[in-house]
Amino acid sequence: MARQEAAASLCAAAATAALTVSLLRRVRQRQKAARDATALIAQLKALNSTAALVVTNAKGDAFAAKALAKYVRKVCGVSSGDALEDATRLIQHCKNATPPSATAFGPRKTLRHVLVRGCVSPQLLHERFPQIKGAYTQQALDYGKNSRYGDRWKISCYIVVLEKWKPKIMPHEPMVSALSDVVDMCCRRFEEWYLERFERKRRASVMNAFVTRYRPKPDEAELKKHIDGANVDGSVILALPTDEPFEGGHLKVWDGRPTVLHEYAMAPGDCIFLDARVWHQGCAITSGARYALVLFLRLRK
Numbered sequence: 114m115a116r117q118e119a120a121a122s123l124c125a126a127a128a129t130a131a132l133t134v135s136l137l138r139r140v141r142q143r144q145k146a147a148r149d150a151t152a153l154i155a156q157l158k159a160l161n162s163t164a165a166l167v168v169t170n171a172k173g174d175a176f177a178a179k180a181l182a183k184y185v186r187k188v189c190g191v192s193s194g195d196a197l198e199d200a201t202r203l204i205q206h207c208k209n210a211t212p213p214s215a216t217a218f219g220p221r222k223t224l225r226h227v228l229v230r231g232c233v234s235p236q237l238l239h240e241r242f243p244q245i246k247g248a249y250t251q252q253a254l255d256y257g258k259n260s261r262y263g264d265r266w267k268i269s270c271y272i273v274v275l276e277k278w279k280p281k282i283m284p285h286e287p288m289v290s291a292l293s294d295v296v297d298m299c300c301r302r303f304e305e306w307y308l309e310r311f312e313r314k315r316r317a318s319v320m321n322a323f324v325t326r327y328r329p330k331p332d333e334a335e336l337k338k339h340i341d342g343a344n345v346d347g348s349v350i351l352a353l354p355t356d357e358p359f360e361g362g363h364l365k366v367w368d369g370r371p372t373v374l375h376e377y378a379m380a381p382g383d384c385i386f387l388d389a390r391v392w393h394q395g396c397a398i399t400s401g402a403r404y405a406l407v408l409f410l411r412l413r414k
């Protein structure tokens with residue numbers, strides 16, 4: 114009898130111990146999840162404070178599961194149903210969509226141009242590429258024999274045209290729909306760079322915006338060394354994706370005193386900002402197709 118009692122109480126003790134261990138484990142898991150959530154919330158706040166407000170509770174110290182799932186579904190297309198997983202996905206989305214901070218322009222304050230890697234989200238541009246490609250059409254334009262483009266330029270498709278060119282070129286509506294938000298994004302980023310680089314706050318407006326498609330053919334492969342025009346206050350060149358990988362097509366920029374040649378291989382999303390009258394060149398491509406979005410800007414106080 115005594116033995117049976119002893120065995121029973123041993124069993125009970127073992128069960129209690131097992132229960133305690135599993136409770137402890139669950140508490141630890143919960144504590145870890147809370148720590149992970151805190152770290153993720155901090156990351157999200159740093160990347161996109163508005164998104165953080167939407168997906169956390171009133172105190173901003175924990176995720177609001179339903180709001181998080183709804184938001185992630187909206188911006189990423191799907192929600193996993195797991196808060197930490199969703200939060201990680203949202204953070205990745207924000208990283209892709211957020212341009213580098215102004216200090217990413219780098220410490221060099223001597224040059225009048227800069228290359229900003231990943232200035233526009235490559236993911237956004239890749240998603241947009243079918244629309245860009247579908248919208249692209251050649252709009253032939255006679256800039257005149259002595260101009261930067263010559264009299265046989267036909268490889269650009271226009272989004273904004275303020276200049277009174279002859280024949281009159283109209284913005285191509287499908288390209289306007291495909292890229293007008295990206296044009297705005299580039300303007301804002303240019304303004305940030307300009308403020309940091311020249312310590313002058315300027316408002317950029319677009320005089321001309323167009324997509325150029327280079328191909329390895331006569332009159333389509335390159336843009337010779339030039340400046341963008343006496344009345345152009347600044348320019349943006351944004352590398353776009355392509356479905357035909359190309360060779361060549363580097364950007365050359367002559368800048369600094371003494372003048373040094375800078376040569377860049379640009380990836381989709383990379384931007385070059387140019388101050389007024391900086392000499393540059395789009396080198397010939399030898400295969401594939403290269404697309405670039407180009408803006409000529411006017412700067413006002």
Ligand SMILES: O=C(O)CCC(=O)C(=O)O
Pocket residue numbers: 325336341350393394395396405407
């Ligand atoms: O992307 C390029 O090749 C340069 C474009 C350019 O400089 C221009 O169109 O003025």
Ligand SMILES: [Fe+2]
Pocket residue numbers: 339340341348393
């Ligand atoms: Fe140019």
